[in-house]
Amino acid sequence: MVVRPFKVVQTKDVPRGTPEFEEKRAALLRAFADKIPQEYYIPEDVANNPPQDVSGLATQFGILTPKEVEITENYDATGLAEAIASKKHSAVEVVTAFAKRAIIAHQLTCCLTQWFMDEAIEQAKKLDEYLEKNGKTIGPLHGVPVSIKDHMPIAGTYSSYGYFGSIQHDEKDSQFIGILRSMGAVFYCKTNQPQSLMHLESDSHWGRVLNPYNIQLSAGGSTGGEAALVAMKGSVLGVGTDIGGSIRGPAAFCGIYGFKPTSYTLPMKHMIAAPFPAELNVLCSIGPMGRSLRDMDLMTKGILAAKPHLEDPRLVPTKWTGFETPVTKPLKIGIISNDGFIDPQPPVKRAIAWAKEKLSDPKFKDLVEVKDFTPYNAAEAWSKIRLQYWPEGGKAVVDHIEETGEPVHPLSAWIWKDAEVHGMRTGLDVSTMRGERDEYRIKFAQHWNSQDVDFVIGPCFVGPASQHDTAFYWTYTSLYNFVDYPGIVVPTPIKAEKGEQYAEDYKPLSDACGHVKQLWEEGNFEKAPINLQINARKYHDNELFGALSVLKDILELV
Template sequence: MVARQFGVVQPKAVPKGTPEFEEKRSALLRTLEESFPTEYYLPAEIISNPPKDVSKIPSTCGILTPEELEITEGYDAVGLAEAIAARKYTAVAVAKAFCKRAVIAHQLTCCLTQFFQDKALEQAAQLDEYLEKNGKTVGPLHGLPISVKEHMVLAGTYSSQGEFSTIVKNDKDSQMISIFRKAGAVFYCKTNQPQTIMHLETDSHWGRTLNPFNIDLSAGGSTGGEAALIAMRGSVLGIGTDIGGSVRGPSAFCGIYGFKPTSYTLPMKDFLQSPFPAELNILCSTGPMCRTMKDMELFVKTILDAKPYLEDPRLIPIPWTGLKTPVEKLKIGIIANDGFIDPQPPVKRAIAWAKKTLSDPKYADILEVKDFTPYAAADAWKKIRRMYWPDGGSGPIEAITSSGEPIHPLSEWIWKDAKPHGMQNATAVAYMRQERDNFRMAFAENWNTQDVDVVIGPAFVGPACAHDTAFYWTYTSLYNFVDYPGVVFPTPVTAEAGEKYADDYKPLSDECKHVKQLWEDSNFEGAPIDLQINARKYHDNQLFGALAKLKDILSLP
């Protein structure tokens, strides 16, 4: 008989804290382990000697039944909801399948923080009973399993702001969770996020989340647990947040869809226990992470149909037309680089693929393709790194060190520019806002001068990065700074062994030179490549209309 014992693959450990902290952390991890049924444990040799690409193990390990493989691999969220409504599968069968696959995924990628199968199966059974009794579903998400990022408030679970000392028990749902629950969603797990929730990787007191396609690479952050889980097909639809790329970055690293709306489009009420000073100038957004375009639409439409602005007056009640938004001839700007950091080779191949495909003369009547250079990307990166931390980072530093937790390298990195300035007063923050708004005006003028409807470009400086090296978020954070919506979408391109920079490469900056060095220091083989498409602020419908127009041309799922 094959030996099975619980373990989690961790090729690079997270930093250690004080002995007292490590004792508390061990107790936390034991609690998570005890929530997993032993029959879901992988063979010990897989944990001790995993392949670089672990994405195929759930399908071949023998833990999932043929029906469970069909449920988790054969449908997107839209199709699965339809199958449950048609009674092809019970909600209980679907919940069980995703619970099992989530535990398998966690052992291979460290993507979970909490797991509550019993609650999920109880909720699913109630939904099955309702469908049997009433002959109809409770709503559009009836029986659909949805995974949730750790900081989001979900009744009966714990949440944190990325530090051990901020863990609290929640007794009620946040607004979005409440909307989804009423629509029939089933909640079964929460997923890993980084320390401070402000890394473009996911490394926390729960461990380090790995990229399913190359475990020596990151799954991204801050919504990295979601990205890895969805890529492993342990979730069909997840919820992310994005203040610098935290939906788009991990989605791109793991080869799935991720949507960052314009701020105050979708509700974030009660997502955090306490306010985040960065939002004095840089607003966060929440959005879907999934495997198809239709699933993004299902996510957004379900929420907006509930009229969340009636409960949260900060939200803007924009009528949603989404993928049905009519689009005339589409003017597309192609970003080869942002003038600051030239992307690594496989990203350049993906850009070339998109430009060549879209420039085919047979599409000339519906598409106009032109080169595009974003306005002042280096300056935006410099400004946003200061504006994230008007407190100089003092708040999270205190939250981390108060429990004996170690400060992770990427935490030090992200507040490095702001820390010397210390706590800013109200006047200084107001001047930051003026600086931000002046940039936004110049950015809009530059966009108008280049005359495009949408732009397509890199989602990151490369594919998924090696652990602890996600230093430059320039391609995503720029659109948080100007508050433009963006979607990352999968391409047929993956990183290949032996790829090299062009012989005539010349660095655009010291940071660009560093990115080349990072490429040469690591092996990125197998990492998927996403691209990013962006539209003007409040043009979220037009962004989805553009995606619908490009779907068949680019063969997008």
């Protein structure tokens, strides 16, 4: 048998580095490819000439058995855990199905960085033996495959910050991963992310992640590999981090669910190898990504049940009530049509109109009260957060990237260019930034209160998924990192359509707004899904899920 090369679809290559770097990168990719059985290769003609929409292709190649199709398509994580606990499916059957589908998804979208099917099957065998012997499961995720973002340490695997020089081997699980393991989760792959983790397209030394619904578009970042994998049904539940939209952006680009909690709610101990300067003023969160609201609740509840604050004193002790949080009065919902800085592209405006119409139906008047809402000075928040991400001017990251001969990618340079000119800030500078941040937070809260709303619903991004290398403006997500409010993104039935145009009376709210219109007119966004974002006040994560228990049926959520 002639062994053909293992091919991963790339519609736009990542920039090339020095010959020495490219040689090291090629060796890394070969080592990955050498692990893949040829019977899992997709047809060569598809790899060489894929359709624009690859989201439904995984079942068409005969690689998955009918039962594996059923396992990967017909459950969310909650349902899958129940099926394994009742012995309808074994943990080995389930992880085999998802590992196979994940490697198919990778060939079509470049969503993976590591794939360890054999190790996952061994882990699943032990879980099956435990269930058979004891008549009970290890925990609420017993046998459920969970995909993990590349930078998160899993014992026996590698992690990185999305560039070659940051790769390291991890001997121990990070705290979050360890808790998932104790809940019975099975780990079978790690997923792609951006160079430096700090922009909204997942393009690393592993390649560029493609959007399953339109491979000419981005899957988002920084947790773009996770989002694409879940959308391709190669994962039922994943884990992301979010310091500017890194859970919510890719979840929205790929039409799945993603939850960013208030910072220091869920544990991030040992999640990155070195302190991250951005977190001097802008705090990161970790949270679930998946197929349903109840899966967001399931993972959050399970992690907090382990009382992670006893191990990490940075965490705020939180009792999770989630969907059981009582709702005792009609919800006051603010609808964000635009943030006063950038008017969203046409399909996003349609999704907002759809949600407003649903919520305004007279039959729900005892459940929700709908109001128009505008966030406080989104342009100021975007300007400040771009500087506060990089108190060292980005130089340390640039030096670390370039020392191996790797090139700096366009969106990496874009996100730190405002801070770069200031160079390394002093301690006093950083303290002053914190004062500005806190002053903004107070004004934001006052502005929220003056509009008398409990929750807000609005865009996740300035448009649907962006074209490659054009995710410049994350204002709709980074705003809530700056004020540290929790948020969840949810799918809608709206998709971008060919030929959609801006309204005739459109007037740009800013230069950035005009640029967003230009990007729309230059691109092809057909079939890109549209999500909406729902936010609550800081530390009102339980109340957000209580509200979701009401909004779920109104907005046709699962």
